[in-house]
Amino acid sequence: xxxxxxxxxxAQRSDPPxxxxxxxxxxxxxxxxxxxxxxxxxxxxxxxxNGLSLFGWASSAFLLASLLGAVASGILADRRGLxxxxxxxxxxxxxxxxxxxxxxxxxxxxxARVVQGLGAGGLAALPWAVITTRYPEAARPRxxxxxxxxxxxxxxxxxxxxxxxxDHFSWRPVFWGLVPVLGLAAPLCVLPLLARxxxxxxxxxxxxxxxxxxxxxxxxxxxxxxxxxEGLRRADTVSLAVAAAGLVGLVLTMGPLFPxxxxxxxxxxxxxxxxxxxxxxxxxGTSTFLPLALHDLRxxxxxxxxxxxxxxGATWTAGSWIQxxxxxxxxxxxxxxxxxxxxxxxxxxxxxxxxxxxGAVPLWCVYLGQIAGCLGMGVGYNGISLNALDSVPAAxxxxxxxxxxxxxxxxxxxxxxxxxxxxxxxxxxxxAFTLAFALTVLAALTAALAGFRLRLSTPD
Numbered sequence: 099x100x101x102x103x104x105x106x107x108x109a110q111r112s113d114p115p116x117x118x119x120x121x122x123x124x125x126x127x128x129x130x131x132x133x134x135x136x137x138x139x140x141x142x143x144x145x146x147x148n149g150l151s152l153f154g155w156a157s158s159a160f161l162l163a164s165l166l167g168a169v170a171s172g173i174l175a176d177r178r179g180l181x182x183x184x185x186x187x188x189x190x191x192x193x194x195x196x197x198x199x200x201x202x203x204x205x206x207x208x209x210a211r212v213v214q215g216l217g218a219g220g221l222a223a224l225p226w227a228v229i230t231t232r233y234p235e236a237a238r239p240r241x242x243x244x245x246x247x248x249x250x251x252x253x254x255x256x257x258x259x260x261x262x263x264x265d266h267f268s269w270r271p272v273f274w275g276l277v278p279v280l281g282l283a284a285p286l287c288v289l290p291l292l293a294r295x296x297x298x299x300x301x302x303x304x305x306x307x308x309x310x311x312x313x314x315x316x317x318x319x320x321x322x323x324x325x326x327x328e329g330l331r332r333a334d335t336v337s338l339a340v341a342a343a344g345l346v347g348l349v350l351t352m353g354p355l356f357p358x359x360x361x362x363x364x365x366x367x368x369x370x371x372x373x374x375x376x377x378x379x380x381x382x383g384t385s386t387f388l389p390l391a392l393h394d395l396r397x398x399x400x401x402x403x404x405x406x407x408x409x410x411g412a413t414w415t416a417g418s419w420i421q422x423x424x425x426x427x428x429x430x431x432x433x434x435x436x437x438x439x440x441x442x443x444x445x446x447x448x449x450x451x452x453x454x455x456x457g458a459v460p461l462w463c464v465y466l467g468q469i470a471g472c473l474g475m476g477v478g479y480n481g482i483s484l485n486a487l488d489s490v491p492a493a494x495x496x497x498x499x500x501x502x503x504x505x506x507x508x509x510x511x512x513x514x515x516x517x518x519x520x521x522x523x524x525x526x527x528x529x530a531f532t533l534a535f536a537l538t539v540l541a542a543l544t545a546a547l548a549g550f551r552l553r554l555s556t557p558d
Contacts, residue, residue, distance in 0.1 A: 117286050117289070117290050118228065118232065118286065118287065118290040118291070119241060119244070120286050121283050121284075121285075121286025121287035121288075121290070122224070122225050122228060122241075122245065122287060123244055123245065123248045124248075124279070124282070124283035124286060125188075125221055125224070125225075125280075125283045125287060126225060126245050126248040126249070127248045127249075127251065127252055128276055128279055128280055128283060129191075129218055129221050129222060130248065130249045130252035130253065130256070131252040131256045131276065132195070132214075132218070132276060133218075133252070133256075134252050134253055134256030134257050134260075134407065134411065135252075135256045135257060135259070135260030135272050136156075136157075136160075136260075136272070136273075137157070137257070137385060137386055137388075137389055137407070138256075138257040138260045138261045138264075138389050138400060138403060138404045138407060139260050139261065139263075139264040139269040139272050139400060140153065140156055140157075140386075140389060140390060141389055141390045141393045141394070141400065141403075142264045142269045142400060143156070143207060143269050144156075144204070144390070146269070147201065147202070147203055147204040147207055148204065149203070149204020149205075149207065150521060150522070151204075151331070151521075151522040152204045152205065152207075152208055152518070152522070153387070153390065153518045153521050153522070154327065154331065154386070154387075154514050154515045154516070154517055154518010154519060154521065154522070155208045155211075155327070155331075155515070155518060156204075156207065156208060156211055156518075157211075157386040157510070157511070157514035157515075157518075158323075158324070158327055158511040158512075158514045158515040158518065159208050159209075159211045159212045159215065159324075160211040160212070160214060160215035160218070161215065161507050161508075161510055161511035161514070162215070162319075162320045162323055162324060162507075162508075162511045163211070163212045163213075163214075163215030163216045163219065163320070164215040164216070164218045164219035164222065164507060165219060165316055165319065165320060165504055165507045165508065165511075166216065166219065166316050166317060166320050167187065167190070167215060167216035167217060167218065167219025167220045168219035168220060168222060168223045168500075168503070168504075169219075169312055169313055169316040170216075170219075170220070170313065171183045171186065171187050171219065171220030171223060171224075172220075172223055172227070173313060174186065175227055179291070180224075180227060180228060180291045181288055181291035181292045183220060183224075184220070184221075184224055184287055184288055184291060185284075185288055186217075186220065187216075187217045187218075187219075187220030187221045187224065188217065188221070188280065188283075188284050188287070188288070189217070190213055190214070190216045190217030190220070191214055191217025191218055191220075191221055191280065192217070192277050192280050192281075193213050193214075193217070194210050194211065194212075194213035194214025194215070194216070194217055194218075195210075195214060195273045195274055195276055195277050195280070196273070196274055196277060197209065197210035197213060197214075198210035198211065198214060198273040198274075199270045199271070199272075199273035199274030199275075200270070200274070210273075222503075224287070225241075225245050228291075229241050249415075250415055253408070253411030253412065253414070253415060254408055254411060254412055255408065256408075256411075257403075257404035257405070257406075257407035257408050257411070258401065258404040258405055258407075258408045259404075260272045260400075260404060261399070261400035261401040261402075261403060261404030261405075262401055262404070263275075264400050265399060265400050265401050312354065312355065315351045315352075315353075315354040315355050316351075316355065316504075318347055318350070318351035319348065319351040319352065319355065319508065321344075321347060322344050322345070322346070322347025322348035322349075322350070322351055323344065323348055323508060323511060323512060323515070324344065325340050325341070325343055325344025325347060326341050326344030326345050326348055326512070326515070327344070327511075327512070327515030327516070327518070327519065328340055328341075328344070329341025329342070329343075329344055330515070330516065330519035330523075331515070331518060331519040331522050331523065333523055355501070355504060356368075356371060356501060356504075356505065357371070357501075360372045360375075363548055366489050367486055367489045367490060367498070367501075369548070370482050370485050370486045370489065371486065371501060371502070371505050372548070373441075373482055373545050373548060373549060374479070374482050374483070374486075374502060374505055374506060375505040375506065375508070375509040376509070376541045376542070376544055376545035376548075377441075377444060377475065377478065377479065377482075377541075377542070377545050378505070378506040378509040378510050378513075379509040379510065379512065379513040379538065379541045380444065380448060380513075380538045380539070380541040380542035380545065381444055381447075381448060381471055381472075381475050381538070381542065382506070382509075382510045382513070383509070383510050383512075383513020383514055383516075383517065383538050383541075384448060384451065384452075384513070384517075384534075384535070384538045385407065385410075386510070386513065386514040386517060387514070387517045387518070387521065387531070387534055388403070388406070388407070388451070388455065389403035389404075389406075389407070390521075391455045391456075391527075391531045391534075392406065392455055392464070394527055395455060395456065395457065395527065395528060395531060396455060396457065396461050398461070406464055406465065406468055407468075409465055409468050409469065410468035410469070410471070410472040411472070413468065413469045413472040413473050413476065414472040414473070414475055414476040415476065416473065416476060417440075417472060417473040417474065417475060417476020417477045418476040418477075418479075418480055419476075420473075420476070420477055421436065421440075421476060421477040421480045421481055422480070424436055424477075425480075425481075425484065433481050433484065433485060436477060436478075436481055437477075437478050437481040437482060437485070437549055438546075438549045438550055439474075439477075440473075440474040440475070440477040440478030440481065441474065441478055441542075441545055441546040441549040441550075442474070442546055443470050443471065443473055443474025443477070443478075444470075444471050444474035444475060444478065444542050444545070444546070445539070445542045445543055445546045446467075446470050446471070446474075447466075447467045447468065447469070447470030447471020447472065447473070447474060448467065448471050448535075448538060448539055448542050449467070449539055450463055450464070450466055450467030450470065450471075451464055451467030451468060451471060452467075452535035452536075452538075452539055453467075454467055455531065455535070456528070456531065456532060456535065483502060486498060486502060513537075513538060513541075516534070516537060517534040517537070517538075520533050520534050520537075521534070
């Protein structure tokens, strides 16, 4: 979770060493590759470890742990400086990769994903903290563009490369094979931060009370969401009680982390966060079980499923570029219309993806679905984020960035968990995937209706 930085941090800005920028880019590429690759090989992991009943937890555990990891690493950075937090995050991420690569049971694999998620959360927040505290204002746009570009190669080749490795060798190198690369990136990130601190940066300031106060709500959110997911997955006498307790905990702990009125689409920031969360639940949530559905229902190889995700990732990147050009040309004048068109594309794309995967239309239509849906996500996601930035004062940008990231992480974790619960409890799999797609398509339709019926915060 991103927070505003203290004046003493801001005073430490200077021209950053080139090594630090290279390290940030390399770490971002590693996290991005892992993010794109794991979903592709999960059908093979679940099959080899006889863990289909825990399939949803492989994604949900990682995502929920990453939310907690981002908050905890930020507090550690405020207390001790950026270098110790970076070392802890790198160590946890590497340990999780190694544990996942050698796991011999699905519970062990899920535990590895928890450890990996704790580290990934800190690493995902690291670039924002470093750019804010170590980069002069004039250099920040260039570094942000470089970090965005670092996702391009993993998005294009990550799913396909991971599926080829899993098809021809094993899924295990997809995890432990990243550890040596992480070992190369670690000194590039840590050494400049240590040198800077030792060069007169002074002691790290204590974590502000507001930052410390976010740790417990984040932990409660993790426990509540986890209990809800597990209660839905279980088929015993306590499942309903566990799910109900999780739902209550989830509602109670969301208050300190998100603005009031989000559940009822209150005007302004609550509405925009709700739209972003619904889109994440719908499209990103579908991506967690799409490779398994394509593999089990349509007989697609892992390489074929990886190609579907790669096409979608490339189109998402193109959509982000298109949205940037629209923004540059019209300065936000038509942003509301653009967001509404993007939401319609997401509904169309997700519906076509579902129909193709379930066998109602030819299999090649899944590519059209991914192209339409990811184009809508690329345009709509950025448009909603810009609307959100316009709805808060500059001093609130740090908290907003955390809210945007956290609503996405939470909703994708819930979507993956609900989908996994259906896969675990509904037979045959055709019925489970039909219900899972129905849930995500309903979320996309809700977002589209909200976008069309409710006025957004920018002028048309």
